[in-house]
Amino acid sequence: MTEYTKGLHEVADHVWGWLAPDGSWGWSNAGLIEGDRASFLVDTLFDLPLTAEMLAAMSEITDRSPITDALNTHANGDHCYGNQLLAPEVRIHATPLCRHEIHDVPPAMLHQLTTTDLGPELTPYVRRMFGAFDFSDITLREPDAGFETEATVTAGGREVRLVPLGPAHTGGDAVAYVPDAGVVFAGDLLFIGGTPVTWSGDLNGWIAACDTMVGWDPAVVVPGHGPVTDASGVLEVRGYLTHVRDGLDASIRAGWSWQEAADRIDLGPYARLPDSERIVITAYNVYRTRGVDQDESSVMDLVVQMSAWLRGRDAALS
Numbered sequence: 605m606t607e608y609t610k611g612l613h614e615v616a617d618h619v620w621g622w623l624a625p626d627g628s629w630g631w632s633n634a635g636l637i638e639g640d641r642a643s644f645l646v647d648t649l650f651d652l653p654l655t656a657e658m659l660a661a662m663s664e665i666t667d668r669s670p671i672t673d674a675l676n677t678h679a680n681g682d683h684c685y686g687n688q689l690l691a692p693e694v695r696i697h698a699t700p701l702c703r704h705e706i707h708d709v710p711p712a713m714l715h716q717l718t719t720t721d722l723g724p725e726l727t728p729y730v731r732r733m734f735g736a737f738d739f740s741d742i743t744l745r746e747p748d749a750g751f752e753t754e755a756t757v758t759a760g761g762r763e764v765r766l767v768p769l770g771p772a773h774t775g776g777d778a779v780a781y782v783p784d785a786g787v788v789f790a791g792d793l794l795f796i797g798g799t800p801v802t803w804s805g806d807l808n809g810w811i812a813a814c815d816t817m818v819g820w821d822p823a824v825v826v827p828g829h830g831p832v833t834d835a836s837g838v839l840e841v842r843g844y845l846t847h848v849r850d851g852l853d854a855s856i857r858a859g860w861s862w863q864e865a866a867d868r869i870d871l872g873p874y875a876r877l878p879d880s881e882r883i884v885i886t887a888y889n890v891y892r893t894r895g896v897d898q899d900e901s902s903v904m905d906l907v908v909q910m911s912a913w914l915r916g917r918d919a920a921l922s
């Protein structure tokens with residue numbers, strides 16, 4: 605099994621994962637697939653220094669096989685904010701919804717969030733989430749090409765299948781599948797060793813996406829966050845999603861608000877996963893998507909709620 609250390613790891617013949625422990629907020633993985641004198645990149649990173657560091661580490665490969673195509677697996681900044689560092693001729697692919705959602709959280713919003721004094725409780729929480737990243741000077745480069753159904757891109761004769769599997773984690777999720785190596789780059793359809801979170805609210809869509817990936821019987825699965833895995837990792841995430849879906853279904857039947865649902869849900873075996881407060885975002889989005897609650901909460905509101913959720917949990921434990 606591939607060691608979970610920072611940097612480039614060859615996970616199959618001429619296929620690499622870029623891994624970024626510990627996989628928490630913003631510490632995302634990426635990937636590189638090398639064909640004959642051309643390469644395909646899966647995702648850029650959360651800021652320009654991190655993306656530059658990754659591209660430099662890849663240069664031994666990309667000097668002989670330049671990147672011709674790339675995929676943004678989805679619109680969260682930790683998978684696309686580094687796009688501007690790719691050469692202009694690199695064709696960046698994404699689903700149409702991803703190209704739309706990419707404007708939901710501009711880098712300037714995160715820059716402001718991390719450089720403003722938000723008070724004694726919130727400031728340390730936000731700094732812990734995003735304080736390690738530099739959101740200044742990012743000009744978001746949009747993906748160039750959209751695909752609504754499965755598309756095959758070849759890089760130096762090597763086939764990379766781009767498969768839309770949203771709505772799941774976001775509306776416009778897609779994964780990259782390299783059939784000749786049995787490798788799946790799952791983006792944030794997989795958080796391994798951490799808590800999944802949905803911005804689209806469609807947990808059934810996400811569970812179906814897990815089933816699709818398992819159906820490919822992949823030898824290697826590189827998640828958006830966490831260590832490299834295989835089909836067993838996909839099933840672990842599926843377990844979390846079904847547990848939370850059933851819990852939120854019960855909360856809706858009980859007439860609880862989404863905040864009560866997040867506070868009272870029994871996370872069972874998943875309570876000890878890092879970043880468990882993400883249940884706040886998931887409950888909010890599931891309720892909204894189902895039309896149960898049309899509350900409008902900003903990203904900032906949700907951050908406030910997550911910080912409060914953690915304080916409540918820590919008080920209950922002590």
Ligand SMILES: [Zn+2]
Pocket residue numbers: 630632680682683792828829
């Ligand atoms: Zn991510």
